[in-house]
Amino acid sequence: MKGPGHRRRRPSHQDQTGPLVSTDLSLETERSSVRVTYQGSPGTVIEAMVLNAFPNCIAAPQKRSEGALETVQSSLADKAVLTIENSSIGSFHQSYDLLLSHNLQIVQEVHMDVELCLLALPGVQKDDLQTIFSHPQDLAQCEHSLSNLGVSKKNVDHGAAGAEIISKQNLRGAGVIGSARAAELYGLNILECNFQDASPNVTRYLVLARTANIPKEYEQYKTSIVFGLEEGPGTLHKALVAFWKRDLNLTKIESRPNRGKPMRTLGTEKQFNYIFYVDFEASVAEIPAQNALKELELFRPERRKRHRREKETITRISQDERC
Numbered sequence: 001m002k003g004p005g006h007r008r009r010r011p012s013h014q015d016q017t018g019p020l021v022s023t024d025l026s027l028e029t030e031r032s033s034v035r036v037t038y039q040g041s042p043g044t045v046i047e048a049m050v051l052n053a054f055p056n057c058i059a060a061p062q063k064r065s066e067g068a069l070e071t072v073q074s075s076l077a078d079k080a081v082l083t084i085e086n087s088s089i090g091s092f093h094q095s096y097d098l099l100l101s102h103n104l105q106i107v108q109e110v111h112m113d114v115e116l117c118l119l120a121l122p123g124v125q126k127d128d129l130q131t132i133f134s135h136p137q138d139l140a141q142c143e144h145s146l147s148n149l150g151v152s153k154k155n156v157d158h159g160a161a162g163a164e165i166i167s168k169q170n171l172r173g174a175g176v177i178g179s180a181r182a183a184e185l186y187g188l189n190i191l192e193c194n195f196q197d198a199s200p201n202v203t204r205y206l207v208l209a210r211t212a213n214i215p216k217e218y219e220q221y222k223t224s225i226v227f228g229l230e231e232g233p234g235t236l237h238k239a240l241v242a243f244w245k246r247d248l249n250l251t252k253i254e255s256r257p258n259r260g261k262p263m264r265t266l267g268t269e270k271q272f273n274y275i276f277y278v279d280f281e282a283s284v285a286e287i288p289a290q291n292a293l294k295e296l297e298l299f300r301p302e303r304r305k306r307h308r309r310e311k312e313t314i315t316r317i318s319q320d321e322r323c
């Protein structure tokens with residue numbers, strides 16, 4: 001992920017070698033509707049978010065987020081939506097790790113207050129339920145409500161998948177945590193709306209694309225970066241001071257294992273080695289942001305050998321329009 005300063009020029013036809021073939025002409029500018037891909041299926045909460053955020057889009061659900069990002073990377077879709085965090089259960093760590101696995105740009109951020117419903121077959125009451133099907137993230141958002149029901153939980157791909165299972169198998173002792181749309185699609189009753197523990201229950205989604213936003217003057221932006229740090233006490237503090245002293249407001253920090261080098265040696269000690277995701281309120285076109293990122297370079301891990309640099313030192317930049 002790189003900011004506009006690092007914008008990768010997409011090959012134009014002048015760059016093509018050999019005769020133009022029809023596929024070269026299928027640039028997204030020629031498509032009438034934007035193709036938006038996501039991990040899910042019709043009836044999922046994330047589908048509702050996609051249709052709400054991109055009303056005239058062609059929604060292209062995928063079984064896994066990796067597939068969604070790959071589809072954009074290979075130009076078979078224009079944007080991919082990733083669930084990145086929820087206001088009650090926190091960060092979706094797999095999504096953070098995925099941000100590094102594809103060379104895409106974060107171009108938008110969408111917040112949605114998610115209403116999760118308890119669904120069951122017609123005629124089934126809450127007291128009849130022994131098992132609840134849904135995605136772990138949905139079950140976690142209803143942890144307290146579910147413990148009051150005294151039921152067991154079963155992980156499935158998402159709420160819509162759970163609705164399909166209990167509908168097709170006529171499971172009268174099972175319920176689903178999912179969207180109201182899933183009840184409609186699979187002929188289930190809504191036993192309870194807003195079944196999630198917290199309200200509001202805001203989920204934050206990132207929209208990724210192949211090309212970065214070009215910052216517009218007077219628009220507000222956030223920039224997301226990820227970086228590794230050299231060893232030593234206070235390096236994270238010093239790195240974050242680079243933003244503080246330029247009055248750049250940090251809105252998120254998340255640490256994740258540095259999969260390129262999961263452990264580091266400090267003296268005789270082996271310690272976990274992290275990378276840090278930081279979101280701050282500015283675009284990389286702004287001078288304070290550029291100077292903060294230059295200063296951040298001072299704290300990158302020592303580059304002992306070139307081939308290790310790509311693994312150890314990760315500083316990637318992208319920016320998205322604040323919604």
Ligand SMILES: O=C(O)C(=O)Cc1ccccc1
Pocket residue numbers: 039040041043044045046047134135137138157158159160177178179
């Ligand atoms: O369960 C749903 O309806 C969701 O939207 C949650 C979800 C969707 C797709 C993958 C993971 C979780």
